[in-house]
Amino acid sequence: MSAESPSLHGLPPEPGVPKPDPILVVHGLRRSFGGLHAVNVRHLEIQRGTITSLIGPNGAGKTTLFNVLSGFDKEQEGEWHLNGGALVGIPCHRLARMGMVRTFQLTKSLARLTVLENAMVAAQHPKGESLRGALLGGWRDVEAKNEVRAREMLRRFTLDHMADEYAGSLSGGQRKLLEMARALMVEPEILMLDEPTAGVNPALTQSLLHHIKRLRDEGMTVVFIEHDMDVVQEISDWVVCMNEGQVIAEGPSRVVARNPAVVDAYLGAHHGEVTP
Amino acid sequence: MMDWVAILVESVRSAIGVPAAAYAISAVGLNLQFGYTGLLNFGHVGFMLVGAYGMAITVDLGGNLWIGVLVGIALAVLLGAIIGIPTLRLRADYLAIVTIAVGEILRLVVRSRFAAPLTKGIFGIQRFADDFFDLNPLPRGRYGIGDLRFDQRTAWVVIVGWALAVLVTLLVRRLMRSPWGRVIRAIREEEDATRSLGKNVFAYKMQSLMIGGAIGALAGAYLAIDQQNVSPDSYIPLLTFYAFTVVIMGGPGTLWGPVAGSILFWFLFEFLDEVMTGALRAGWFGDVLGATDIGPLRFALFGIGLMWLMAYRPAGLFGSREEMLIDER
Structure with missing residues (x-):
C-alpha cells in the first residue's frame, strides 16, 4: 500500500x-x-x-x-x-x-500505422501537420526531434524493438502500453x-x-x-x-x-x- | 479464328487511352478520400461534373479555358465544403448517403430547365476546348508502335492525361509522406483516438474531401476537354463506382494503386469486349447468344474477374497483404 x-x-x-x-x-x-x-x-x-x-x-x-x-x-x-x-x-x-x-x-490502436508512427502522430507538430506545411515543406527538423522523443518513449515502455511493426500486430497488453506512450507524447x-x-x-x-x-x-x-x-x-x-x-x-x-x-x-x- | 494480336492491341490502346488517364486522375482523388482518410464519398461523379461544367460554362460565357479549369476546381472545393460541413461530424455512413444524393442532385440540376440558360439543359455545351487543341505541338500523323497508334489529336490528349495523373500522384505523395498525411491515416484507423491526441479531425477530413474533390474535378474537366462536350447524362452514379473499382483494384491507400488500377480496369474492359465480339463473330456461341447479349455478359465476366482478384489479392494490386490481415481489435 x-x-x-x-x-x-x-x-x-x-x-x-x-x-x-x-x-x-x-x-x-x-x-x-x-x-x-x-x-x-x-x-x-x-x-x-x-x-x-x-x-x-x-x-x-x-x-x-x-x-x-x-x-x-x-x-x-x-x-x-x-x-x-x-x-x-x-x-x-x-x-x-x-x-x-x-x-x-x-x-484504440491505430492498427495500420507502425508503432513508431503511433507515437509520432501524437507529438505536436503544428507546421508539418498543417496542409500548408505539408505542401511547402520545412517540417523535417521538428520531425527529427519528435522522432528522437518518440523512440525514447517507446524504449521507456519496452516497445522499441517493435517500432517498425504495425500496431495492429501487438498483443493486447502491448497495445495498452502503446496507448499510454502515445498519450504521453501529447505532453499532458x-x-x-x-x-x-x-x-x-x-x-x-x-x-x-x-x-x-x-x-x-x-x-x-x-x-x-x-x-x-x-x-x-x-x-x-x-x-x-x-x-x-x-x-x-x-x-x-x-x-x-x-x-x-x-x-x-x-x-x-x-x-x-x-x-x- | 480470333485475331489475338488485334485483341491485345485494342486492349492496350484502351488501357493507355484517354478514359484510362481520366479515371486514373479521378481515382487518385478518390483514393485520398477513401483509401487514405477512410471517407466514403459515393458522389465522386458530382465533383467530376462540377469540374467539367465549371469549365464549360466559364468558356461559354466568354471566359478563358484555363480560367475555366480553375473555376471548375474551385467549385469542387466549395462543393466539398458544402457536403462536408453538415456530414463530416457524423458517422461515416452519413457522408456516403449524402454524397450519393448530391451527385444525382447535381446531374438533375444541370439538366433542368431552370438551369438551362447556363447549362444548356439536356443538350449540354460543346466546343469549348479549342484553346487546348491549339497548343498541340504534335504535327499531323500517327504516333505509337506497330498497330498501336493514335492520331495527333488523341496522342496529345493521352500525353497530357498521363502527365496529369503522375502530377496529382506526386502531389498526394508529398502530402501523405508529411506529418499531415500521418494524421490523415490515423483518422482512417480511429477517429476518436486521433481526436484524443489533439488533432482537429473535422478539419483534416474536410481538407481531404476538398483536395480529393478538386482532383476529381480536374479529371472531369480533362474528360470533357477530350470530348469537347458536357452533357448531364454522362454524369451518372456508375462513374463513381467505376472510380471505386479502379481504386480497389489498384489497392486503396497505396500511392500508385489508382494509376495501375485504371490501366488494368480499362485493359480488362476492352479485352473482354473484344474477346466476346470475336467469339460471337467466329460462331462460338451458336444461336445461344446474340450481339445484344454481349454487353451485359461483359459486365458479368468483369464482376467475376473482380471477385477473383479480391479472393487472391484482397488488398489490390499494390496493397500489402500484411496490412490487410491486421485485425482491428
Missing part, C-alpha cells in the same frame, strides 16, 4: 473536499440520458501531482464523467476548470492540447486513463502500475478508472467513489474501502439483510 501523499495528508475524507493545489476542479456537472442522471457531480477537486482512482460499480457514471471532462460528450449543466481556466465548450482536440489527455476503455499535465488494466495479465498490470507511479513521481497528475480494488489500494494517493452519477465518497483508499456508502454501492443497500 502506498503511503498517503503528504499534500493530501489530514484532509477530511468527504465528497467534494477542497484540495490544497487542485489542477482540475469540477463543479455542478450534470449529464443526463433521458431521465437518467449519468453524471451529477456537485463538486470535485483533483490534487496536482497525485494518482487519483475513480471507482464505483458498473453504470456509476465514471466513463461518462471522463467523456464530458475530455470533451467527447457534452455536459448539460456545470463547469470544470484546468489550472483555473474554464473548459466548458472547448472541443476535445483542444482540451488534449491544453494538457488533458485521456485513453479509452477499449484500446493530467492523464486520464479509462481502465488501463482491464484484460491485462497480472505481470503486465504490475508493469503498467509501475509506469503510472513513475509518472506521478515525475510530477504528472493521473486520474484513472479502475475496478480491481487491489490495484486501487496499491497505487492510489486518493480515491473517489461514484454511484448513480454522484460522488458518494472520497479519501485515502483505506478509508474509502471501509466507508459504508461505498460498501452499499458495490453490494446493494440491503446487503446486511440478505446475509444468512
Whole structure:
C-alpha cells in the first residue's frame, strides 16, 4: 500500500473536499440520458501531482464523467476548470492540447500505422501537420526531434524493438502500453486513463502500475478508472467513489474501502439483510 | 479464328487511352478520400461534373479555358465544403448517403430547365476546348508502335492525361509522406483516438474531401476537354463506382494503386469486349447468344474477374497483404 501523499495528508475524507493545489476542479456537472442522471457531480477537486482512482460499480457514471471532462460528450449543466481556466465548450482536440489527455476503455490502436508512427502522430507538430506545411515543406527538423522523443518513449515502455511493426500486430497488453506512450507524447499535465488494466495479465498490470507511479513521481497528475480494488489500494494517493452519477465518497483508499456508502454501492443497500 | 494480336492491341490502346488517364486522375482523388482518410464519398461523379461544367460554362460565357479549369476546381472545393460541413461530424455512413444524393442532385440540376440558360439543359455545351487543341505541338500523323497508334489529336490528349495523373500522384505523395498525411491515416484507423491526441479531425477530413474533390474535378474537366462536350447524362452514379473499382483494384491507400488500377480496369474492359465480339463473330456461341447479349455478359465476366482478384489479392494490386490481415481489435 502506498503511503498517503503528504499534500493530501489530514484532509477530511468527504465528497467534494477542497484540495490544497487542485489542477482540475469540477463543479455542478450534470449529464443526463433521458431521465437518467449519468453524471451529477456537485463538486470535485483533483490534487496536482497525485494518482487519483475513480471507482464505483458498473453504470456509476465514471466513463461518462471522463467523456464530458475530455470533451467527447457534452455536459448539460456545470463547469470544470484546468489550472483555473474554464473548459466548458472547448472541443476535445483542444482540451488534449491544453494538457488533458485521456485513453479509452477499449484500446484504440491505430492498427495500420507502425508503432513508431503511433507515437509520432501524437507529438505536436503544428507546421508539418498543417496542409500548408505539408505542401511547402520545412517540417523535417521538428520531425527529427519528435522522432528522437518518440523512440525514447517507446524504449521507456519496452516497445522499441517493435517500432517498425504495425500496431495492429501487438498483443493486447502491448497495445495498452502503446496507448499510454502515445498519450504521453501529447505532453499532458493530467492523464486520464479509462481502465488501463482491464484484460491485462497480472505481470503486465504490475508493469503498467509501475509506469503510472513513475509518472506521478515525475510530477504528472493521473486520474484513472479502475475496478480491481487491489490495484486501487496499491497505487492510489486518493480515491473517489461514484454511484448513480454522484460522488458518494472520497479519501485515502483505506478509508474509502471501509466507508459504508461505498460498501452499499458495490453490494446493494440491503446487503446486511440478505446475509444468512 | 480470333485475331489475338488485334485483341491485345485494342486492349492496350484502351488501357493507355484517354478514359484510362481520366479515371486514373479521378481515382487518385478518390483514393485520398477513401483509401487514405477512410471517407466514403459515393458522389465522386458530382465533383467530376462540377469540374467539367465549371469549365464549360466559364468558356461559354466568354471566359478563358484555363480560367475555366480553375473555376471548375474551385467549385469542387466549395462543393466539398458544402457536403462536408453538415456530414463530416457524423458517422461515416452519413457522408456516403449524402454524397450519393448530391451527385444525382447535381446531374438533375444541370439538366433542368431552370438551369438551362447556363447549362444548356439536356443538350449540354460543346466546343469549348479549342484553346487546348491549339497548343498541340504534335504535327499531323500517327504516333505509337506497330498497330498501336493514335492520331495527333488523341496522342496529345493521352500525353497530357498521363502527365496529369503522375502530377496529382506526386502531389498526394508529398502530402501523405508529411506529418499531415500521418494524421490523415490515423483518422482512417480511429477517429476518436486521433481526436484524443489533439488533432482537429473535422478539419483534416474536410481538407481531404476538398483536395480529393478538386482532383476529381480536374479529371472531369480533362474528360470533357477530350470530348469537347458536357452533357448531364454522362454524369451518372456508375462513374463513381467505376472510380471505386479502379481504386480497389489498384489497392486503396497505396500511392500508385489508382494509376495501375485504371490501366488494368480499362485493359480488362476492352479485352473482354473484344474477346466476346470475336467469339460471337467466329460462331462460338451458336444461336445461344446474340450481339445484344454481349454487353451485359461483359459486365458479368468483369464482376467475376473482380471477385477473383479480391479472393487472391484482397488488398489490390499494390496493397500489402500484411496490412490487410491486421485485425482491428
